[in-house]
Amino acid sequence: MRSFDESLPMALLQARETTMRRFRPLLAAHELTEQQWRVLRALAAADAPLQVGELADHTFLLAPSLSRILSTLEGRGFVARTTAQHDQRRANITLTTDGLRLVRKVAPTSEEAYGALEAAFGADRLRELLAELHALADLDLSHAKEAAS
Numbered sequence: 001m002r003s004f005d006e007s008l009p010m011a012l013l014q015a016r017e018t019t020m021r022r023f024r025p026l027l028a029a030h031e032l033t034e035q036q037w038r039v040l041r042a043l044a045a046a047d048a049p050l051q052v053g054e055l056a057d058h059t060f061l062l063a064p065s066l067s068r069i070l071s072t073l074e075g076r077g078f079v080a081r082t083t084a085q086h087d088q089r090r091a092n093i094t095l096t097t098d099g100l101r102l103v104r105k106v107a108p109t110s111e112e113a114y115g116a117l118e119a120a121f122g123a124d125r126l127r128e129l130l131a132e133l134h135a136l137a138d139l140d141l142s143h144a145k146e147a148a149s
Helices: 008-028 034-045 052-059 063-075 097-121 123-138 142-148
Strands: 079-083 091-095
Touching: 008 034, 008 097, 034 052, 034 063, 034 079, 034 091, 034 097, 052 063, 052 091, 063 079, 091 097, 097 123
Parallel strands: none
Antiparallel strands: 079 091
């Protein structure tokens, strides 16, 4: 077993925690959780309404958690659910006008936090780190397990 200090999952968690420390206060100022912000950002970035499964994939949230988050955001008037025309069992999720207004209100302070992170870490290093993390996320390791057997 690798040492704790060489554990990739632990290093990723530590980096995430360090990063999120910059964002939590600005989200809290708008009474948003990290997960709620992820949902709002994903919907704001989408070109069309997203089905719940698509939204779960985009936000890396499990269905029960996403369902609870959507109920909260819907109750606050930030998202709307409509029945998909092609399949009445599916719901499409969109930002409401208030939801879009909130995203636009939070975005500048979010960008300031990114700017501070970039200044501390370095723009080039951050760009390289993101590229490497995307490459790691794109790996299909299912065959590695089979080969090890």
